[in-house]
Structure formats: C-alpha cells, structure tokens
Amino acid sequence: METLALDLKQEKTMNKTKKIDWGAYAYLLPVLIIIIAFHVLPMVMALVVSFFEWDLIGSPKLIGFHNYARLFSDPLFKKSLINTAIYALTSIPLIIFLSMFIAILLNNPIKGIGVYRTIYFLPVITSINAVALVWNFIYNPEFGLLNKVLAGFGLEPVRWLQNPKTAMMAIVVMSVWKGLGSNIIIFLAGLQNIPKQLYEAATLDGANVFQQFRHITWPLLTPTTFFITVMSVIGSFQVFSQVYMMTPRGGPLKSTMVVVYYLYRKAFEQFEFGYALAMAFVLFLIILALTLFNKLVVEKRVHYN
Amino acid sequence: MTTQQLKHFTVHLLLIIGSFFMLFPFVWMFFSSFKSKAELTAPSDTINVLPDSMRPEIFNDDDAKARLEQQANDEKAWNEAKAAAEKKQAELVKAGKNVSIDSLMKEAQEKDRKLRKPFELWDNYKEALKQQPFGQYFLNTIFVSITVTAVSLFFASLAAFSFAFFKFPYQNALFMLLLGTMMLPQQALLIPNYIVLSKIGWVNTYLALTVPWFASAYAVFFLRQFFMQLPKDLFEAATIDGCTRFQFYWMVALPLCKSPLVTLGIFTFLSNWNAFIWPLIVTNDENLRVLQVGLSYFQSDAGNDWGPLMAASTMTVLPLMIMYFFAQKQFVESQMSSGMKE
Numbered sequence: 001m002e003t004l005a006l007d008l009k010q011e012k013t014m015n016k017t018k019k020i021d022w023g024a025y026a027y028l029l030p031v032l033i034i035i036i037a038f039h040v041l042p043m044v045m046a047l048v049v050s051f052f053e054w055d056l057i058g059s060p061k062l063i064g065f066h067n068y069a070r071l072f073s074d075p076l077f078k079k080s081l082i083n084t085a086i087y088a089l090t091s092i093p094l095i096i097f098l099s100m101f102i103a104i105l106l107n108n109p110i111k112g113i114g115v116y117r118t119i120y121f122l123p124v125i126t127s128i129n130a131v132a133l134v135w136n137f138i139y140n141p142e143f144g145l146l147n148k149v150l151a152g153f154g155l156e157p158v159r160w161l162q163n164p165k166t167a168m169m170a171i172v173v174m175s176v177w178k179g180l181g182s183n184i185i186i187f188l189a190g191l192q193n194i195p196k197q198l199y200e201a202a203t204l205d206g207a208n209v210f211q212q213f214r215h216i217t218w219p220l221l222t223p224t225t226f227f228i229t230v231m232s233v234i235g236s237f238q239v240f241s242q243v244y245m246m247t248p249r250g251g252p253l254k255s256t257m258v259v260v261y262y263l264y265r266k267a268f269e270q271f272e273f274g275y276a277l278a279m280a281f282v283l284f285l286i287i288l289a290l291t292l293f294n295k296l297v298v299e300k301r302v303h304y305n
Numbered sequence: 306m307t308t309q310q311l312k313h314f315t316v317h318l319l320l321i322i323g324s325f326f327m328l329f330p331f332v333w334m335f336f337s338s339f340k341s342k343a344e345l346t347a348p349s350d351t352i353n354v355l356p357d358s359m360r361p362e363i364f365n366d367d368d369a370k371a372r373l374e375q376q377a378n379d380e381k382a383w384n385e386a387k388a389a390a391e392k393k394q395a396e397l398v399k400a401g402k403n404v405s406i407d408s409l410m411k412e413a414q415e416k417d418r419k420l421r422k423p424f425e426l427w428d429n430y431k432e433a434l435k436q437q438p439f440g441q442y443f444l445n446t447i448f449v450s451i452t453v454t455a456v457s458l459f460f461a462s463l464a465a466f467s468f469a470f471f472k473f474p475y476q477n478a479l480f481m482l483l484l485g486t487m488m489l490p491q492q493a494l495l496i497p498n499y500i501v502l503s504k505i506g507w508v509n510t511y512l513a514l515t516v517p518w519f520a521s522a523y524a525v526f527f528l529r530q531f532f533m534q535l536p537k538d539l540f541e542a543a544t545i546d547g548c549t550r551f552q553f554y555w556m557v558a559l560p561l562c563k564s565p566l567v568t569l570g571i572f573t574f575l576s577n578w579n580a581f582i583w584p585l586i587v588t589n590d591e592n593l594r595v596l597q598v599g600l601s602y603f604q605s606d607a608g609n610d611w612g613p614l615m616a617a618s619t620m621t622v623l624p625l626m627i628m629y630f631f632a633q634k635q636f637v638e639s640q641m642s643s644g645m646k647e
Contacts (some may be wrong), residue, residue, distance in 0.1 A: 020474060023550065027467035028479065030460040034520035039486045042497035049497065056500060102323055108316050118633055119324045122331070125629050125636055127579040129597040130618040133604055134334040137611050143346050145333060152352075177327070182640050238492065241581045245601060260492055267496050268586055277496050284490035 050277035060274070067278035077279065079254055080262040081286075083168065087258060088236040091172045095232060096225060099180050103187030104217065121181035128178060132245035135174040136161065139246075164255035167247055171256060175242055179235075183228050190224030191217070222302045230294045237287050240264065259283050331622070338615040341424035345611045358426045429612035430620070436606065436613060439620060441592060442599040449511070449584075449595060450577040453518045454570050461524035462566070466554045468525070469532035470540055483522045499586050513587040514595070518577065524569055531565045532558060571632070572639035578625060596621050 050067055054060035071077050102120060106113055123131060138145045139160040147157040160170040194216065202212050240260040243251075250257030250265075259279065267276035332354065337345060339356040390409040397404050433439060467473075468480055498517060499508075507513040535558060543553050559566070581597045588594055594602070600617060607614050629636050 021471055024467045024471035024473040024476075027463045027471070027554075031464040031483075031520040031522075031525060032479070034460070034517070035483065035486055035522060038498055038517040038520075039489060039494065039522075040482075042494050042501065043489050045497040045500070046493045049500070056503065102320070105316050105320050105323075108313065110313050110316055112317075116320050116324060117637075118630075119327050121633075121637055121640075122327065122626070122629070124640055125575060125625055126331075126622045127581075127597055127600075127625070129579075129581055129600045130621040131330065133600060133614055133618045134330050136604070137337065137615065138330065138333065140609075140611070142348075143609070143611065145352065148352050177330070180327070185637060185641055244581075245604065248605070263492055264582070268499075273496055273500065277493060280490055280493035280496070283492060287490075 052274045055271040080257045080259045084258045092232045094176045099183035103184045107191045123178045124181040128241040132242045164253040167251045194220045226302045338619045429616040433613040433616045442596045446596040454573045456519045464525045465528035486522045509590045531562045568639045
C-alpha cells in the first residue's frame with residue numbers, strides 16, 4: 001500500500017509537470033472497454049436486478065430483499081447447498097489423498113516418469129462434456145462396463161446414476177478422475193522443494209517410510225495441501241457441467257442438484273432472473289466465507305519454512 | 306532382489322495400476338466407437354475391448370460377407386420388398402394419399418439392405434455425423450477458440466505493455482480495478498450479460514460467443530509480470546534510436562515474451578474449446594452450436610445409441626489429445642500457471 005501511495009503522489013506531480021500520456025490509454029482501451037462492458041457494468045446490473053422480480057418479458061418489479069429472504073425458506077435451495085457440500089466433502093479428501101500418494105510415487109528416481117505424468121494429466125486437458133458422456137456409458141445400468149465387471153464378481157447390477165444413494169458418488173468419482181492430474185503436478189512441485197538431506201538423515205536414524213512421511217513429507221507439504229484445499233473448495237462450489245451431463249434435471253430425488261445447476265435452472269429454464277441472481281450472490285458470499293475461514297483458521301496449522 | 310529394487314518395483318506396479326484407471330475410460334470410448342449396436346447392447350458378461358469390426362478373424366470372414374451381400378440382392382429379398390411396398394401403398398391410398406410404388410419400393414429395399422448390411426468400421430462416425438452436424442460444430446468451435454485466443458492475446462498484451470512500460474495518471478487505480486474483476490462471481494455475470502445481449506439482439510450470433518471473452522484481466526496480469534522483467538534501458542535505448550513505441554512492442558517485447566504467450570495461448574484455446582455454460586446459454590440455433598453444446602444435445606437425442614455417442618466424444622477429444630502429445634510441457638504449464646482461474 002505504501003508504494004501505491006507513493007506512486008499516486010508521483011502521478012500527481014507528473015500531472016503538473018508533464019503532459020498526460022494519452023497514448024498509454026490507447027493501449028489499454030480495448031481491454032478496458034470490454035472489461036467494463038462485460039464485467040463491471042453487468043455486475044452492477046446483477047446486484048440491482050437481484051432486488052427485482054423479472055422474467056425479461058414483463059417489466060421488472062422492485063421487491064427489496066424478498067429474493068434473498070425467499071432463499072432461506074426454499075427447501076430446494078437448501079437441498080442444493082447440502083448436495084454441493086457433500087460433493088465438496090467427498091471429492092476434496094479423495095483428490096488430496098490420491099494426488100499426494102501418486103505424486104510421492106512419481107517423486108522416486110525411477111524410469112518413465114515422463115510417460116506416467118503424461119498419462120495422469122491426460123484427463124485434465126479433455127473436455128468435461130465428452131468424458132462425462134464416456135462415464136455415463138461406463139455407469140449405464142444395462143450395458144455399462146462397471147456393472148459387467150461387477151457381474152464378473154457375481155454382484156448385482158447397480159443403477160449408479162439413477163439411484164439417489166449412488167448418483168452423487170458416481171459424479172464425485174468421475175470428477176476426481178478428471179481433476180487428479182493437475183493436483184499431482186502441484187504436489188510434485190511441493191515435494192521437490194523438500195530438501196533431500198532430511199530423508200537421508202531420517203534413514204540413517206532408522207526411520208521407515210511411514211515415519212518419514214509422518215514427520216517430514218506431511219508437515220513440509222502442508223503449504224501445498226493448503227493451497228489445493230483452498231482452490232478445490234472454490235472449484236467444487238461451482239461444479240456444473242458434469243452434473244448437467246450425467247444427471248439431467250437434478251438427478252434421482254434431486255440428489256445431485258447442486259447450487260450452480262439450480263441457479264441455471266431458475267434463470268434459463270424458469271426465467272426467474274432476480275431470484276437466480278440473489279442465489280449467485282449468496283453462493284459468492286459462501287465461497288468468500290469459506291476462503292476466509294481457510295485463510296484465517298486452517299492456515300494456522302500450515303508449516304511455512 | 307535388493308530393497309532398492311523391491312521399492313522401485315512396487316512404485317512401478319502402483320503407478321501402472323493407476324495409469325490403467327486413468328487411461329481405460331479413453332480406451333473404452335475409442336474402441337466402443339467402432340462397435341455395432343448389437344455388440345454394445347449384448348447382454349453378455351464377457352468384456353471384449355476390441356470391437357468385432359477390428360478383430361481380423363471376424364472382420365475378414367469373406368464367406369460371411371459374401372453370403373450377406375448375396376442375400377441382399379437375391380430374388381426373395383426383392384419379392385419381400387415388393388410385397389411390403391404394395392401393402393404400404395394400399396394403406397396410404399386408403400388414407401387418401403397418392404404415393405408411387407417406386408419410391409416405396411426403394412424405401413423398403415433400403416431398409417432391408419440396412420438390416421442385412423454387416424457393421425462396418427466407420428458406421429458410428431457416419432451415423433453421428435448424419436444425426437448432428439458435427440462438422441459445423443467443429444468449425445464453430447475452431448472459429449470461436451482461435452478468434453478469442455488471437456484477439457484476447459493481442460488486447461491483453463497491449464494493455465500489459467502499457468502497464469509495464471508507460472507512466473500515466475490513475476495507472477495503479479486502473480490496474481487494481483482490473484485485478485478486482487477477477488474476483489467477481491462468474492455465475493452472477495452470466496445472467497446480466499445474457500439479458501443485455503438478448504436486448505441488443507446478440508443472442509444466437511458469433512458476436513455473443515466471442516466478444517465478451519476478448520479481454521481477460523488474468524491475461525493482462527500474467528503478461529504484465531513478464532513485461533516487467535524486461536530491462537527498461539532496452540526500451541529507452543530503442544526509443545532514442547527512433548523506434549516507435551508500437552514498433553518496440555511488436556518487434557522487441559512480444560518476441561521476448563514468446564513462451565508466456567504460448568502458455569497463455571494454449572490456456573485460452575483450451576478453455577474456449579471446452580467452454581460449456583456460456584455457449585449453452587447464448588445459442589440455441591443449431592448452426593451456431595459449439596462441440597460441447599452439440600454433445601449435450603446429441604446425448605439427449607441419442608438415448609442408448611452408445612456407438613455414435615462414443616464416436617462423437619472421440620471426435621471431440623482427439624484433436625486436443627493430439628495437440629497435447631506434441632506440446633506436453635506447454636499444456637501442463639498452461640494449466641498450472643492458471644491455478645487461480647477456471
């Protein structure tokens with residue numbers, strides 16, 4: 001902030017002594033126009049519309065905080081929040097456990113690391129819609145691969161995406177598979193920052209692999225784990241595409257209705273734009289609160305060097 | 306075996322098992338796209354990864370092929386087709402419509418041939434392309450991704466260059482404003498942007514698919530970091546030697562930032578290629594659909610017709626995979642440097 005104040009002061013003196021550099025603004029103009037037209041003004045409009053009842057056809061009706069108040073008594077919104085929380089609470093630990101484990105394996109001096117990295121990263125670059133389709137086929141109750149494999153073990157077929165008990169888990173597994181690669185790379189970078197001498201000393205002291213993990217890897221990796229947790233929380237509260245592709249209409253008994261999907265439905269299928277916007281802002285506040293919680297409470301347990 | 310060898314063996318084993326799970330969905334998708342409907346929906350519990358159309362002992366069974374072809378042409382089939390056509394004509398005449406026996410005959414024969422025709426390797430792809438204009442979706446996706454990547458890189462680098470090399474009033478305030486927009490909730494933006502675009506008649510146009518993405522605060526921030534690292538003396542020396550500011554930007558600054566530009570370019574291209582919710586909202590005209598939206602429509606139309614569906618996903622995924630194998634490092638970097646955005 002100090003440098004900012006200093007810069008501002010310099011700017012003021014510059015104004016008096018020198019001509020204003022209009023050319024500099026010309027370089028900024030395209031970006032500024034688009035950012036203002038498609039980000040800043042719409043955000044102001046969004047905030048305003050969230051206090052109205054509006055279906056785009058009729059004229060907007062001012063209803064104050066009614067849209068926000070309505071959210072608190074909307075059972076489907078509550079359900080979608082709970083579903084989103086379930087998605088976050090199951091996918092994040094899985095992602096962290098698996099990607100940390102694989103990163104530790106990849107951190108060994110073995111051959112073919114490049115090949116493994118390529119393979120694990122592959123789902124990250126592919127489109128979520130295409131892979132969701134593939135997983136729909138795998139999960140298909142009659143013709144799907146998964147049930148065929150289960151049948152091989154003499155197990156009954158499961159209607160993965162049609163059963164309210166399994167639908168969300170099926171989506172979580174697919175999402176973990178899709179996102180694993182990028183988290184592995186982040187953990188690998190974190191692991192490479194841990195000094196090798198620590199492990200050598202620990203081996204000399206007779207510590208086994210698990211003790212080394214417990215006392216060296218885990219604590220020194222906490223900054224990375226923390227970073228991944230924060231990003232995953234933000235990401236999982238915005239999950240949409242795979243839910244849309246895999247369980248149309250919010251899934252069996254609305255068991256996969258997540259917040260962004262509910263918002264999409266309210267806005268673009270039922271045309272309750274004001275209500276959907278109120279939801280968007282509440283979602284934003286929730287994500288903000290969770291991020292602040294992570295920053296203020298969880299980060300205390302992170303070991304920075 | 307020493308403990309070291311044992312350890313490496315275990316590591317490889319675990320990594321190979323993991324790789325299997327990472328790759329298998331793609332392998333399954335790819336081979337399923339060459340399977341006939343009968344094969345895909347067979348109630349058998351045995352799992353054949355390779356499709357019949359690729360297994361030489363089945364595919365090259367000349368005998369079976371010849372027999373089927375002959376059947377399609379034989380007299381009996383022709384008689385059956387004629388009987389069916391006559392029956393249908395009688396029905397239509399009863400309903401008060403007049404249709405020539407020839408066209409009905411053709412239709413019946415076509416149907417007959419289809420039933421008898423053995424499944425061929427590319428049939429699912431042909432079927433997918435017949436049911437949905439994936440060619441058009443492809444062109445739309447390529448057009449949108451390339452346009453947005455090129456224009457947004459150009460605009461962002463101009464702005465980043467200005468922030469890094471020039472001094473002007475409200476410079477920091479403007480930069481802060483730009484950074485601030487990165488924190489805005491994207492879901493809240495969808496709705497007012499849609500409202501405005503529908504009021505000015507941009508819904509169902511290429512403009513709606515591209516223009517809002519021509520500026521990215523993240524890209525400006527990212528490139529500014531690299532421009533800041535270029536020595537200021539270079540800029541001063543060049544301008545004293547009579548190089549204009551734009552010439553310096555175009556001929557010195559941009560070439561020196563080639564690798565961040567490539568990283569950012571891949572990131573922008575990928576996120577546009579894979580974008581879904583925005584194109585879903587602003588287009589409902591089939592001619593303007595992008596691949597991802599086309600896939601979601603195709604899924605709801607095709608139901609359990611998994612062969613063509615897998616062919617469509619393969620077509621969507623393959624171009625990016627091929628690019629990825631040629632530029633792995635840049636792809637990984639592009640996805641990592643942008644951890645904060647998505």
